[in-house]
Amino acid sequence: MLTERQLLILQVIIDDFILTAQPVGSRSIAKKDAVTFSSATIRNEMADLEEMGYIEKTHSSSGRVPSEKGYRFYVDHLLAPLRLSNKEIMTIREAFDDKMLEFERVVQKSAGILSDLTNYTSIILGPEVFETKLKQLQIVPLNDQSAIAILVTNTGHVEHRAFNVPVEINSSNLEKMVNILNSRLQGVPLVKLHEKLHTEISDLLKTHTDQHEQAFSYLQAALLDDHSTKLYIGGKTNILMQPEFRDLDKVRSLYATIEQENDIADLLRSGEEGINVRIGQENPFDAMQNCSLITASYKLSNNQIGTIALLGPTRMEYNRMFSLMNVLSKHMTETFKGWY
Amino acid sequence: MLTERQLLILQVIIDDFILTAQPVGSRSIAKKDAVTFSSATIRNEMADLEEMGYIEKTHSSSGRVPSEKGYRFYVDHLLAPLRLSNKEIMTIREAFDDKMLEFERVVQKSAGILSDLTNYTSIILGPEVFETKLKQLQIVPLNDQSAIAILVTNTGHVEHRAFNVPVEINSSNLEKMVNILNSRLQGVPLVKLHEKLHTEISDLLKTHTDQHEQAFSYLQAALLDDHSTKLYIGGKTNILMQPEFRDLDKVRSLYATIEQENDIADLLRSGEEGINVRIGQENPFDAMQNCSLITASYKLSNNQIGTIALLGPTRMEYNRMFSLMNVLSKHMTETFKGWY
DNA sequence: TTTAGCACTCACTTTCTTCGAGTGCTAACA
C-alpha cells in the first residue's frame, strides 16, 4: 500500500510529466508548494515507487517517468476531476446549440470538437445497425437508362445508389416493384433485408412484374451494399503534434493501424458502458503500445450504444479528457433523446 | 540554347535525382551507357548548366540537383512519355470495370487509385455546380416531429437533410407542398433554387397551404444548405513517405494549407484544360514551395470540367505521373460520357 | 526518520578529426 507521501509524489510526477513530457527529478518535486520534505527524502520515496513499478528511469541517472502501471494507478485512484474552462464549455454548448437533426452531422461535429479541444485524434463509432429498420424506399428515375434507389431508415439515415435500368423494364413496372417492396419491407431491420428479399419478396415480385429476375438483381445490388457501422475520425494529423511521435515510422505504423477500420471498430465496441481507458500495452495493436485510448459511450433513444474515443500518447491529460468526454457524451445522448 | 550533350546530361541528372533524391555527381553520370565522354567533360558541361540555372549545388563540393528552372525545362522538353506497367494499367482498368453510376463513387475511387499508384497525395475537384439541376424533391416523414427532405439532382447527386416538422403542419399539407415544389422547381439549377423559392414559389405556397411561413422557412433551411463543390483527397499520409518531408514542421504547414479547401479548389480550377504542372515557386502557397502540383482535367457529358491533381515534392516522377493522369482522366471522362 | 553532502552516471552538446565524394582548374593530348 502506498503512503500519503508516496501518493503525493506519484501524483506530482505524473502531473508534471503529462505537462512537460520531460523526466521529473527530485529537486523539481521538492520545489512544489505542496511538498514539504527534501529532495533526498523524495529520492528515497522514488526508489520505493520505482521498486513497486509505478515509475521508471529512462537511464540510470535520469529523472523518473510514469510507467504504465503508474498511469493505471493514476487513472484509477489519483484523478481529480477537472473543471473545464469556460471556453471549452462554451465551445461544446455552441456546437450543440444549432439543432442538428441528423446522426451523421452530430457525430461529425462532435468528432471535430473533440479533436480540436484536445489536440488528440478522435474516433467516433456509430451505434450497431441491427436495430435500424427500413423506413421507406424510393426510386427516382434519372433518364431512360438509370435511376437512383434511395433508402431511408427509421433513424433518419439515408443511403442511395444509382443503378442501370434495363430497357426491358418500364417505369410502371419499376413503380409496382417499389410499391411491393415498400409495403413488405417497411420496418424490416436492415440486416435482415437480404434474407427477406430472398425468401418472401422474390416470389411476390415474380407474380407482379415481368422481368423480375433483372429487376430483382439490380435492386439487390443497389440496396444491399454494406450497412456496416461507420467510423468518424477527427484530427488525424494531431498525432504529429505530440513529441512522442517525432519518429515518422511510429506515425506511419499508427496511421496504418487506424486505417484498419474494422479492427478499430471492434476495439471501440469492446469497452464497457461509461468511460474506459486503455493504456499502452493494454491496447491490442503493436502500433498503439505508446498510446492510450479513452472511450466513452453515448446512448441513442432506443438504448443502443455508440462510442466516442480519443487516441493519444500514454502521456495524456487524463483528467481533462475525462471531463470533456463526459460532457460531450452527455450532450450527444441528450441530443439523440427521443429521436426515433 | 542547349547542346545535345547538355540535354543528355540534364536529362540524366534529373532522372537520377528523381529516382534517388541524392545529388548527382559527374562520375555517376559518366558510368551511364548513353554517356560516352569522361567525368571531366561532364563537369565542364555541368558548370555551364549551372550557370544557365538548370541545376544547382547543395554545397560547394556536392553533386548537382535540378533547379526549378531545370524541372520546368525537363517537363516542357525532355519528358519521354512512359509506357505504364501492365500492373498499373490493370489496376485502373479493374477499378473502372465494375460499372459505377455515381459521381462520388467514381471520384472517390479515382482519388484512391491515384494516390495508391503514385504514393503522392491526390486531390479531385468536382465540376462546377451551376449546371446541376433539381430532378426531384422528396419528403419522408420519420415521425410526428421530424422528416427528411431529399433532393435529387439531374447528375444523380443526392442530398438530404432532416428537419423538424412543426405540429401545426399536417402530413397532407406537407405532401401538397412537395407536389407544388416539384412541379415548379424541376429542372431549376441548384444555384437558382434560393432565388426561385423566394420570388415564385412563396406566393404559390401561400395560396395552397396553411402555415406556409413555417413550412417555407423549414424547407428552405433543409434544402438550401451549401452546394459548394467538394474536394476529394486521397493518400494524405503519403506525404510522410517522401524524404523531403522528414521535417515535421513542413508536413504540418502543408497539411494546414491543404485544409484550406477553398483555396485549393481555386488553385485547381485555375489550370487550363489538359495537363498542367506547377513547380515549386509557381505555386501560390508558401507551404508548397517544395512541391509540385500536377493537374489534369476531365470532362462530364455536359462539357463541364473537373480537375484531378497530384501533390508531391518537386522531385516527382513526372513522366509516370503524366501517363497515369492521362489514362485516369480519360477513364473518368469515358465513364461520365452520356450520363445525364 | 529526515536530510545534507558527496561521488558517480549518463545523456547531451560541442569541438575536433577523419573520410570521401565531389568539385574546379591546369596541362597535356588527339
Next chain:
DNA sequence: TGTTAGCACTCGAAGAAAGTGAGTGCTAAA
C-alpha cells in the same frame, strides 16, 4: 579546339573525445 587525366581543394557526414549538468544512490549526522 575540344577532351581528358591529374591533382589540390571543399565541405558535409560520421565518429571520437571532452566537457556539462541534471539527476541519482549511498552514507553519516541531526
